[in-house]
Amino acid sequence: MLLTTKNLGITFGGLKAVNEVDFEVERGTVAAIIGPNGAGKSTFFNLISGFHKPTTGTVTLDGEDLTNLPAHKTVRSGMARTFQTTNLFMEDTVLDNLIVGHRVRTKSNIFDAILRTPRLRREEKESRERAMESLAFAGVDRLAERTVGSISQEAQKRVSIALALATEPKILLLDEPAAGVNNEETEGLATLIRKLVEHEYTVCLVEHKMSMVMGLADKIMVLHHGEKIAEGEPKEVASNEAVIEAYLGAEEEDDA
Amino acid sequence: MELFLQQLINGIALGSVYSLAALGLTLVFGVLRIPNLAHGALYMIGAYVTYFALTSYGIPYIVAIGISAAVLALIGVIVERLVFHPLRNAPHTHHLIAAVGVLFFLQSGAQVLWGSEFREMPSPFTGVINIFGLNIGQQRLVVIFASILVMAALYWFLKKTVPGQTIEAIEQDRTGASLVGIDANRVSMMTFAISAALAAVAASLVAPINLVFPTMGEALNLKVFAIIILGGLGSIPGAIVGGFALALAEVFSSTYVSNAFSEAIGFLFLLVVLAVRPTGLFSKGA
Amino acid sequence: MDALGRHWKKIALAVIFVISLFVPFFVQNNYFLGVIILGYIWAIATYGLNILLGYTGQLSLGHAGFFGIGAYTVGVLTVGYEFPFWPSLLIAVIASSVLGFLIGIFALRTRNEYFAIFTLGVGFVIYLVIERWEGLTGGALGLIGVPYPEGIGPIQFDGPGSLYYLILGFLILTIYIAWSIANSLVGRSFMAIRNSEELAAATGINVGRAKQLAFAISTGVAGLAGGLYATYIGFLGPAIVNVPTTFEILLYLLVGGMGSLSGPLVGAFLVTTLFQFLQQFEAYRLVILGPLVVIIIIFFPKGLAGLWHAAETRIRKRMNKNPAPDESSESAKEEAR
Ligand SMILES: Nc1ncnc2c1ncn2[C@@H]1O[C@H](COP(=O)(O)OP(=O)(O)OP(=O)(O)O)[C@@H](O)[C@H]1O
Ligand SMILES: [Mg+2]
Numbered sequence: 001m002l003l004t005t006k007n008l009g010i011t012f013g014g015l016k017a018v019n020e021v022d023f024e025v026e027r028g029t030v031a032a033i034i035g036p037n038g039a040g041k042s043t044f045f046n047l048i049s050g051f052h053k054p055t056t057g058t059v060t061l062d063g064e065d066l067t068n069l070p071a072h073k074t075v076r077s078g079m080a081r082t083f084q085t086t087n088l089f090m091e092d093t094v095l096d097n098l099i100v101g102h103r104v105r106t107k108s109n110i111f112d113a114i115l116r117t118p119r120l121r122r123e124e125k126e127s128r129e130r131a132m133e134s135l136a137f138a139g140v141d142r143l144a145e146r147t148v149g150s151i152s153q154e155a156q157k158r159v160s161i162a163l164a165l166a167t168e169p170k171i172l173l174l175d176e177p178a179a180g181v182n183n184e185e186t187e188g189l190a191t192l193i194r195k196l197v198e199h200e201y202t203v204c205l206v207e208h209k210m211s212m213v214m215g216l217a218d219k220i221m222v223l224h225h226g227e228k229i230a231e232g233e234p235k236e237v238a239s240n241e242a243v244i245e246a247y248l249g250a251e252e253e254d255d256a
Numbered sequence: 257m258e259l260f261l262q263q264l265i266n267g268i269a270l271g272s273v274y275s276l277a278a279l280g281l282t283l284v285f286g287v288l289r290i291p292n293l294a295h296g297a298l299y300m301i302g303a304y305v306t307y308f309a310l311t312s313y314g315i316p317y318i319v320a321i322g323i324s325a326a327v328l329a330l331i332g333v334i335v336e337r338l339v340f341h342p343l344r345n346a347p348h349t350h351h352l353i354a355a356v357g358v359l360f361f362l363q364s365g366a367q368v369l370w371g372s373e374f375r376e377m378p379s380p381f382t383g384v385i386n387i388f389g390l391n392i393g394q395q396r397l398v399v400i401f402a403s404i405l406v407m408a409a410l411y412w413f414l415k416k417t418v419p420g421q422t423i424e425a426i427e428q429d430r431t432g433a434s435l436v437g438i439d440a441n442r443v444s445m446m447t448f449a450i451s452a453a454l455a456a457v458a459a460s461l462v463a464p465i466n467l468v469f470p471t472m473g474e475a476l477n478l479k480v481f482a483i484i485i486l487g488g489l490g491s492i493p494g495a496i497v498g499g500f501a502l503a504l505a506e507v508f509s510s511t512y513v514s515n516a517f518s519e520a521i522g523f524l525f526l527l528v529v530l531a532v533r534p535t536g537l538f539s540k541g542a
Numbered sequence: 543m544d545a546l547g548r549h550w551k552k553i554a555l556a557v558i559f560v561i562s563l564f565v566p567f568f569v570q571n572n573y574f575l576g577v578i579i580l581g582y583i584w585a586i587a588t589y590g591l592n593i594l595l596g597y598t599g600q601l602s603l604g605h606a607g608f609f610g611i612g613a614y615t616v617g618v619l620t621v622g623y624e625f626p627f628w629p630s631l632l633i634a635v636i637a638s639s640v641l642g643f644l645i646g647i648f649a650l651r652t653r654n655e656y657f658a659i660f661t662l663g664v665g666f667v668i669y670l671v672i673e674r675w676e677g678l679t680g681g682a683l684g685l686i687g688v689p690y691p692e693g694i695g696p697i698q699f700d701g702p703g704s705l706y707y708l709i710l711g712f713l714i715l716t717i718y719i720a721w722s723i724a725n726s727l728v729g730r731s732f733m734a735i736r737n738s739e740e741l742a743a744a745t746g747i748n749v750g751r752a753k754q755l756a757f758a759i760s761t762g763v764a765g766l767a768g769g770l771y772a773t774y775i776g777f778l779g780p781a782i783v784n785v786p787t788t789f790e791i792l793l794y795l796l797v798g799g800m801g802s803l804s805g806p807l808v809g810a811f812l813v814t815t816l817f818q819f820l821q822q823f824e825a826y827r828l829v830i831l832g833p834l835v836v837i838i839i840i841f842f843p844k845g846l847a848g849l850w851h852a853a854e855t856r857i858r859k860r861m862n863k864n865p866a867p868d869e870s871s872e873s874a875k876e877e878a879r
Contacts, residue, residue, distance in 0.1 A: 049744070075746030083744070089737035100730040104746025110755060113726035114719055120726060127727060167746050291655045342840045348654050349601040353796060354839045356789050361832025368825055478666055478785070481659050489655070516674040523663040523670075530660050531648035 002027040002202050003171055007057030008047055009226070017043045019226040020056060025171065030193060030203045032213045034237075035223035036247060041206040042084055044223065045173050049081045050074040062170055075104050078170030082160040082177065084206075090149035094140065094159050097148055098131035101166025105130075130166050137199075138162040138192060154185040158192065165201075172196065174205040178212055190216055214238065222246065259511065261390055267507035268500065269396040269465075272403030275499030276458035277476060278483040279410065279492060280451035286427045286490025287447045289348070290340055293355035295455060296477025297362035298335075302328045302456025303463045303472060304370060307377050317380050321402075321460040325453040332452030333445045341444065359477075366470040379464035399461045406457055407496065410450070414492075423447055427490065475519075482526040488536045562710060566703045575702045577818040581811040582713045583771050588794045588806035589716045590763030595792075596801035597729060598756040599736030600650075601658045603788050604665030608761040610672055610783030611638040612768025617685040617778045618678055627691040631769040638765025639758050646757035650750060653739075665785055673780035684779035688772045709770055713807070716763060721803055723759070732756050736801070793831060796838055799847025808846055 003025040009018050018040045025031040033041050046052040048059050050071040058067045066074050088097050106127060112120035135141040138158040143151050148159065157177055164172050177193070178186040190212050196203055207213050213220065213234070220237045222230040224246040230237050237243055281295045305327045309320035339354050381394035414420040422438045423446065459472070466472070483502050487494020502522045510518035529536070569575045591605050615634035619625035645664055652660045672679045679685065691699045691708065699705055723729040731752045734742040743749050772778055781787075791810075798809020817827055842848055 051740070051743070070748075071743040072746045072748045075744065081744050083740065087738040087741045089733075092737075096730075100727070100734045100742075100747070101745050103727050103731055103734075106727055108727055110723070110728050110759070113728045114722045116722065123727060163741075163745060285655075289655075291659065339836050339840075346839075346843070347599075349595065349599070349658075350839050350843060352601055352603075352655070352658050353792060354836050356792060357832045357835030357839065359832070360789065360828040360835065364826075364828030364832065368829055474785075478662065482663065485656065485659055516670065520667055520670045523667045526663050527648070527660065527667065530652050530656060530663075534651040534653070534656060536656070 001025065002062055003048070003204065004060045005048065005057060006060075008044070008054055008059060009056040010043060010047055010052055011055050016226045018047060018054075018223075021221075021223070021226075021228045023221055023228070023231075025202060025204050026218070027202055028197060028200055029218040030197055030205065030216050032217035032220045033204070033206045033223060034208070034210075034213060034220060039223040040226040041223055042175055043226075045081060045175055045204075045206065048074075049079050049173060072104070075167050075169075078168075079173065080164035080167045080169030080171070081173035082157075082164055082175055084175045084179065086156045086160055088148045088156060088159060088163070091147055093145050093147055094135065094151065095128075095131055095144040097159065098135060098144075098163055098166055099124075099127045101134070101163045102127035102130040102168075104167050127166075130168075131162075134162040134165040135159070137165060137195070139188075154181045154188065157181060157189060161192065161196075169201070171202040171204060174203060174207075176206055176208065178207060178209050186212055258390065261388075262392075263507050263511050264504075265390070265392055265396060267504040269399045270462075270507060271500035271503030272400050273458045273462040273499075274476075274479065274483060274503050275496045276403050276406060276454050276461075278480045278487070278495040278499045279407070280454035280458075281480045282484040282487065282490055282492060282495040283423070283427075283447055283454075284451045285484065286492075287423055288340065288344075288444055290351045291348070291355070291481070291489075292451070293352060293477065293481075294335070294358035294362060295451070295480060296473030296475075297359045297366075298328060298331065298452045298473075299455040299459040299476055300366060300468075300470060300473035301331065301362055302452070303377070303459035303468045304366060305456065306460035306463065307375060307468050310378065321457055324456040324460050328452040328456035329449035332448035332450075335452075336445050336448035340448075341441075344444075363470055363473070370470070372470055374467040374469045377460075377463040377468055381464070393465070395464050399465070402457070402461055406454070410454070413450075419443075419446060423450075479522050482522045485526060485536050486529055494536075566706050572702050575706060577815055578811075579702065579706055579709050579774060580771075580818075581814045582709045583767050583774065584791065584794060584814050585807045585810035586713055586716045586770065587764050587767035587791050588798070588810045589720050590760045590767065591791050591795050592800065592802075592806045593720065593723065593732070593763065594756050594760035595795065596805070597724065597732040597736060598753060600753060600756070602649075602661040602757070602760065603658050603785070603792075604645075604661035604663075604668070605760070605764055605791050606783055606785065606787035607665035607668030608638045608642055608764040609768040609771070609787065609791075610668055610780075611641055611761075612765025613772040613778055613782065614672055614679055614685070614768075615765070616769040616772040617688050620688055620773075621685050622678070627689060627773055631691075631766070631773075634769040635762050635766050638768070639762030642761025642764075643754060643758040646754045650753045650757065662785065662788075665783075665788055669780060669784045672783050679780070680778075682780060684777060686777050688776045688778065690776075691773055705774055709774065712766065712770060716766070717803070717807065719759075719763075720806075724803060728752075728755075733801075793835055795845075796835060797845050799845030799850075800843075802844070802847030802851075805845055805847040812846075 001024045005021060005023045007020045007022065009016065009020045011017070021044065033044060035041055043052065047054050050066065050069050050073065053068060058065060060066065061077055061079060064077055066077055066079070069077070106123040108117065108120040108123050132141060132144065135144055138161050140155050140158045140162060143155055148156060161172070161174065161177065178189050181189065186209060193203055193205070193216055217234055219232060220234055221228055222237060222243050229242045229246055230240045277295070277299055281292060284290055284292050302324050305324040306320045309315045309323050310317060315323065335358055339358055340351065343350050343354055379395055381398045383394045384391045385394060385397065414424055422443050425438055426440065426443050479502060483498035484495050487498035505521050505525065506518045509521050565578060566575060569578065587605070587609050591602070594600050594602050612634040615637050616627070616630045619630035619633065620627055649657060649660045649664065673682060675681070690705065693699060697704065699708055731742070731747045734745065734747055735749055735752055739749050794810035794813050795806055796809065797813055798805030798807065817823065823830070838845060844851070
């Protein structure tokens with residue numbers, strides 16, 4: 001197992017946003033997390049990637065215990081993530097947004113910067129190359145010189161994934177990678193995710209678009225009110241009573 | 257003991273002024289997320305308006321305060337429309353910087369118009385009352401009672417009237433409030449109006465004890481920020497408690513320690529508290 | 543034409559540099575020369591603020607306090623303890639930087655508005671300490687007789703002319719440091735934080751440590767400006783350390799353009815000299831500047847550098863007469879969304 005959580009949970013002022021979730025992701029697979037709005041999916045990602053400190057449980061990546069590490073250290077250990085809303089720097093070029101992605105693998109410091117040491121030059125060059133490679137992988141290298149604000153929503157999603165790739169991760173956590181893009185583009189993003197797995201990355205994604213999840217995921221976990229209510233292959237989960245109920249229930253709550 | 261009680265009364269009077277001024281600041285922050293660094297300048301202008309109403313037009317003190325509150329409410333609305341409304345989607349640094357611009361303008365405008373001399377504000381309440389052997393200036397009692405009155409009125413307005421409740425609604429839940437159709441623009445203007453009026457009342461009440469001059473809001477500005485941070489940005493009870501706490505700490509440390517220390521105590525306390533609790537003493541979460 | 547187009551920045555820089563070298567020859571009047579020197583000193587202080595606010599996105603309102611730490615360290619050591627100037631300046635820079643680093647440990651636990659107000663408090667407390675610690679700082683009366691720097695080899699610093707070159711040298715050093723930070727992975731980390739702390743952390747940047755570093759550099763540069771100010775003016779009073787000085791530095795940065803390399807120099811130099819030469823407006827200075835700040839932050843939040851950049855882009859577009867057709871249609875398509 002590449003990623004394992006045991007009993008992972010967090011409480012926000014009495015609300016159990018994530019409640020003792022056991023979860024595993026096998027290397028080289030796609031795992032999906034689904035659930036109604038407010039189920040705790042993003043919070044689960046925040047727990048795994050060190051943005052929130054869990055109140056219970058542990059997180060292990062590739063045998064390494066990440067439970068109480070701050071976010072930037074989880075990245076060093078191979079965790080990369082995207083956010084539900086893109087927060088790239090809109091006025092900068094795509095490439096400039098990407099170069100810093102490799103920073104976590106570099107060592108040059110302020111003195112290297114001021115003295116313009118060979119190490120700085122080498123690492124700058126590496127970071128630039130890594131950025132271009134990641135963009136090419138995500139299929140957006142031709143947009144490298146454009147400002148992020150001027151490219152399409154779908155392209156921005158790809159750039160976000162490229163940024164995560166630039167950190168040289170073992171696993172990518174993608175929070176709603178296909179939110180706000182049309183069906184055709186969603187298909188394109190699904191293809192990109194398949195390509196990630198073919199290149200031996202591991203992917204864990206949160207997504208509301210069922211067609212995408214069903215076609216991609218090797219396994220699915222369903223969260224509801226912070227709890228894991230089902231887990232398994234797409235077909236099993238789709239026919240699971242509790243899941244259907246949770247979704248119908250959530251719809252009723254929304255209607256009320 | 258006598259000194260202690262005397263200073264206690266002074267501290268409560270000063271605390272009422274701090275609380276009033278801090279209430280205005282914390283309202284604007286709570287509702288609009290704007291740290292209005294120009295609040296001290298509005299306070300100063302409020303004192304001048306009362307001063308001129310009193311001396312140039314012979315308007316009675318209490319009425320003059322009312323006029324000053326109204327004028328400042330108008331100025332508050334103008335500042336909101338011209339400066340902060342256009343910046344409503346800008347990053348917080350821009351709010352702070354714009355507020356600094358307003359501060360520059362009001363403070364140096366006062367200096368140009370009215371000169372930098374210190375003016376004494378005449379108040380009808382010059383007498384001294386003797387209670388239990390303590391000599392208490394009438395003006396101090398006026399400050400205390402007037403402040404309590406204004407705070408009670410504010411409380412009533414926020415809790416019991418419809419416009420007041422819209423302010424509270426937005427303060428508690430911005431998106432939810434806009435969903436139920438509350439006009440954010442109106443609330444925004446109203447909040448600024450109330451905030452500036454509160455500053456005007458605070459300044460007009462304390463001016464007969466201190467003096468009126470263009471930089472009179474400078475130290476206060478920093479102090480009210482200290483108060484509302486301690487009380488939790490946006491918290492109304494926090495502003496009141498913080499105002500009295502700071503005033504008492506100042507008064508007693510100037511009596512029993514030193515003047516310089518009493519000036520710094522608010523800030524030292526502020527720095528210590530924030531160092532330990534980065535989001536203030538009474539804030540939720542974090 | 544094309545070569546000029548491509549290299550005009552370097553050419554312009556070279557021209558400005560040569561002009562700056564000859565300034566003392568054109569400007570024989572010591573008063574005017576003094577105005578320019580002060581403009582340089584404030585520019586250095588503004589570069590300090592730019593590293594924190596412009597690059598890293600953290601608004602410190604205690605900048606004048608650290609300027610004051612630098613100024614008073616030089617003042618107290620040279621006047622009070624008869625230290626030579628050069629080691630005093632070095633100590634001043636180190637002291638303001640280390641103090642910034644230490645205060646940053648606490649200040650940077652706070653965020654956004656809280657950070658601005660925390661640093662405002664820090665600045666004010668530094669001011670109070672300087673104003674009240676009479677035994678050390680001379681209190682409200684200040685320190686008189688801060689000496690000029692000792693000569694280095696054959697070069698003597700004995701008047702505005704030679705000090706001009708000294709301070710120009712420090713200004714160029716500061717600009718170089720700012721440039722080298724902006725054009726390095728360190729600077730990219732700062733700017734990532736300015737854009738989004740969350741995203742920066744998600745790309746593996748140690749946000750806390752990077753901010754701490756930016757803060758220490760920023761206060762160190764402020765201290766350098768303060769130390770130079772002390773020796774150039776020769777007199778120190780507490781007013782210069784007070785909060786309004788921070789606001790003025792902020793204004794310089796705003797006019798010039800936050801986050802740009804040229805902004806601090808342009809803004810500080812322009813605003814200080816403009817107002818020195820328009821002495822009759824002295825009283826109205828802030829009455830004019832206040833609304834100006836508001837107008838700039840609302841309509842031109844990137845200052846002159848931003849306006850310049852926009853103009854440059856427009857000219858460039860006009861000069862590239864035939865852009866690739868597919869690209870323009872694509873951008874039109876995207877704008878339509
Ligand atoms: N920092 C926080 N503090 C308090 N409550 C929070 C915090 N973050 C999330 N929550 C709460 O935790 C619950 C789960 O939120 P989360 O964002 O994880 O849901 P989600 O499954 O990602 O929903 P969506 O599909 O809408 O993105 C919600 O009730 C939310 O209000
Ligand atoms: Mg979510």
